Amino acid sequence: MMQRIAQVAIDIPLARLFDYRTTDAQPSDVGRRVIVPFGKGRAESLQVGILVALVEPGAPGASHAGPDAAPDAASDGASEARLKTLHSIDRDLPPLPADLLNLARFAADYYQFPLGATLLGLLPPALRQRRFRLPPPAAYRLTEAGRQHSATLKANAHTQHALAVQLKSGAQTREALKPFHTLLARWLREGWVEACRPKADCPPAVPPSLTNEQATTLAALRCAHGFGVHLIHGITGSGKTEIYLQRSADVVAAGQQALILVPEIHLTPQFTERILQRFPNQRVVLLHSLLADGERLAAWLACQRGEVDIVLGTRLALFAPLARLGLIVVDEEHDGSYKQGEGLRYSARDLAIWRARQSHAQILLGSATPALETWHNTQRGRYQSHRLTMRAISGASLPEIRLIDTRTDRPRQGLSRTLTEALAAGLKRGEQSLVFINRRGYAPALICNACQHIVDCPRCSAHQVLHRNPPTDHLRCHYCGHEQAVPTTCPNCGSHDLRAGGHGTQRVEEHLIERFPEARILRVDRDSTRQKGAFAAMREAIQRHAVDLIVGTQILAKGHDFPDLTQVGVIGADHALQAPDFRASERLFAQLMQVSGRAGRAAKPGTVWVQTDWPRHPLFVSLRQHDYASFARDTLRERQEAGLPPFMHLAVLRADASQMSAAMAFLEAARSCLPSPAEVTVYDAVPALMARLAHRERAQLLVQAPQREALQAYLRRWVPLLHTLPLRGVRWSLDVDPAEF
Numbered sequence: 001m002m003q004r005i006a007q008v009a010i011d012i013p014l015a016r017l018f019d020y021r022t023t024d025a026q027p028s029d030v031g032r033r034v035i036v037p038f039g040k041g042r043a044e045s046l047q048v049g050i051l052v053a054l055v056e057p058g059a060p061g062a063s064h065a066g067p068d069a070a071p072d073a074a075s076d077g078a079s080e081a082r083l084k085t086l087h088s089i090d091r092d093l094p095p096l097p098a099d100l101l102n103l104a105r106f107a108a109d110y111y112q113f114p115l116g117a118t119l120l121g122l123l124p125p126a127l128r129q130r131r132f133r134l135p136p137p138a139a140y141r142l143t144e145a146g147r148q149h150s151a152t153l154k155a156n157a158h159t160q161h162a163l164a165v166q167l168k169s170g171a172q173t174r175e176a177l178k179p180f181h182t183l184l185a186r187w188l189r190e191g192w193v194e195a196c197r198p199k200a201d202c203p204p205a206v207p208p209s210l211t212n213e214q215a216t217t218l219a220a221l222r223c224a225h226g227f228g229v230h231l232i233h234g235i236t237g238s239g240k241t242e243i244y245l246q247r248s249a250d251v252v253a254a255g256q257q258a259l260i261l262v263p264e265i266h267l268t269p270q271f272t273e274r275i276l277q278r279f280p281n282q283r284v285v286l287l288h289s290l291l292a293d294g295e296r297l298a299a300w301l302a303c304q305r306g307e308v309d310i311v312l313g314t315r316l317a318l319f320a321p322l323a324r325l326g327l328i329v330v331d332e333e334h335d336g337s338y339k340q341g342e343g344l345r346y347s348a349r350d351l352a353i354w355r356a357r358q359s360h361a362q363i364l365l366g367s368a369t370p371a372l373e374t375w376h377n378t379q380r381g382r383y384q385s386h387r388l389t390m391r392a393i394s395g396a397s398l399p400e401i402r403l404i405d406t407r408t409d410r411p412r413q414g415l416s417r418t419l420t421e422a423l424a425a426g427l428k429r430g431e432q433s434l435v436f437i438n439r440r441g442y443a444p445a446l447i448c449n450a451c452q453h454i455v456d457c458p459r460c461s462a463h464q465v466l467h468r469n470p471p472t473d474h475l476r477c478h479y480c481g482h483e484q485a486v487p488t489t490c491p492n493c494g495s496h497d498l499r500a501g502g503h504g505t506q507r508v509e510e511h512l513i514e515r516f517p518e519a520r521i522l523r524v525d526r527d528s529t530r531q532k533g534a535f536a537a538m539r540e541a542i543q544r545h546a547v548d549l550i551v552g553t554q555i556l557a558k559g560h561d562f563p564d565l566t567q568v569g570v571i572g573a574d575h576a577l578q579a580p581d582f583r584a585s586e587r588l589f590a591q592l593m594q595v596s597g598r599a600g601r602a603a604k605p606g607t608v609w610v611q612t613d614w615p616r617h618p619l620f621v622s623l624r625q626h627d628y629a630s631f632a633r634d635t636l637r638e639r640q641e642a643g644l645p646p647f648m649h650l651a652v653l654r655a656d657a658s659q660m661s662a663a664m665a666f667l668e669a670a671r672s673c674l675p676s677p678a679e680v681t682v683y684d685a686v687p688a689l690m691a692r693l694a695h696r697e698r699a700q701l702l703v704q705a706p707q708r709e710a711l712q713a714y715l716r717r718w719v720p721l722l723h724t725l726p727l728r729g730v731r732w733s734l735d736v737d738p739a740e741f
């Protein structure tokens, strides 16, 4: 047997592969899970890895670094002899396809994250374990042998008869066969039943006839062959989803696969329902982090075996193994949840574009308020833009947006007189209204009236939020989760005179109950929807008009149809306007457009009221006119002047330690370990916006370049050096294309 060297990716924080000797591995094993010994002496243990390459001994390309070797181990026969031997290869599963390995390689390089951690991180959790159990099939059907067997059953074999009768009526779900649990196992062993897909029991939903804008867009998409990035820039309710569905149908009919990404699947169950209803006969799987490990494994394996037509999922679904990818859809492409905030800090939208290019697939980016990066790319002609300016349901129109000047109409308990009257009028007309406020809890601060001290989290540089959960109130930090009882005296001066400062959803709810005792009021935020199923129940209550007034956070802003909701009142928008983060206004605009989309979805016209101290702010002026383009123009100009994306490419090196000085020292060492070329600027280390989180002091350093390639070239040389710096209790991470800094 031929001795080869297997290069294995392992989930450890080192940016290199590990070599093992093997006589067993074949070229066809590349991409398979392998088990390898790792660690020295008694600390040696068996680890799961992925075989990423197989090379002849002594051939160029062999990394010649055994599990114990230094990263720069010499490439000679001696080191080869010291290599450990590959333990085993998991041939029960098909190998990861080459395109997925390439995607992982690209992501690891682009985000400067270890390939092993990248690769293992994209597997469903069950496959990162040494042993896993394959989930049972979802449904079963009778085989020919089973049919013959059932004809020979004795008259008194009642259970077997019952099972046979049920199976003869068609494929049965596992659930439906539960009473036959033991018997089923035997029939499976005998080959009398086999696994199959559950049978669709309803015909596909009929697509609506397209609006002119939809038809034009679809025709253009159908003409565009192969890879291409298409922005579907359509207002809320303009029928973007319909376009995704029809393009998906196209590629599935052509024998290809569609991958549809959505920001948060549990917040938009209607989207899932629509896809399932439209494609009852196609193989649709869901992939997201809320699935149980077994379900996620089953979905992933179905993809890997090529048994899937459509994948619907969140950002992690981007890594589904799909060998026949023909279409990728990124719905609400501007949404922040496409960026992963830890580990491999990837942007699923950006990687999706890369993947689509590799697969010669078409990619649709859908949004009412595209990310400024995306918009910039359409302006430069890199992406093709398709406009949908009308609501798809005839008669539905965009809501009127009205600004309430809170300098003259001072809010009491958060609500201005104008908004209060509008809510009262809506109630009188029997219509629903939503008060949108993006702060949960009772009040964002507990303030001392005597000395103005605000009670902070003892672990973070953040105010604690007052939560009112009768009978007890408590303070909670929204960053680290720290909770404590409400102090009776000021920790600073001892005064008993403490008050709640500002408004959160609970306080607004309390006020509404007081002001409108006859109304049915519902609060929808992360706290009130914590229990499983609570959100769905609330959504349903709103839809069937079992509530009149809703107080809600952004959890309600996305893709829901609330036909009787005609008014939205926005409070607290100014906080976002003042936020230091450079994407704050972009996010605010998107959020306000989205929440406006909740008003007047059906035939009833809607009104959106926005309370602000700055009614003449350009953002609000654009918003009133539903004019994304003017907002984008203004904001892009600011970005250009300030040297921010998309005109500059950024990476942030973050460090945290128990002492700020240690974090800063690490960053200073990082800054000086590699001089930057002229086209790359490395800024001084500074404390992070939030300088303390959960007892860790945080600092950061910005790297910037006008050209992506220059930044990438620098990072490629710089990050390996960072791995060699002394840590002294510092944890660090690199964030390429950061969402914020």
Ligand code: ADP
Binding pocket: 208, 209, 210, 211, 214, 234, 235, 236, 237, 238, 239, 240, 241, 242, 243, 392, 393, 394, 561
């Ligand atoms: P978007 O994704 O742009 O928000 P949707 O595709 O969800 O828009 O469409 C909004 C509403 O209009 C949905 O209820 C959808 O069923 C309906 N709709 C979409 N296209 C059409 C059409 N061509 N004719 C009638 N109704 C449509």
Ligand code: ZN
Binding pocket: 448, 449, 450, 451, 452, 453, 490, 491, 492, 493, 494, 495
């Ligand atoms: Zn005080």
Ligand code: ZN
Binding pocket: 457, 458, 459, 460, 462, 477, 478, 479, 480, 481, 482, 694
């Ligand atoms: Zn905290």
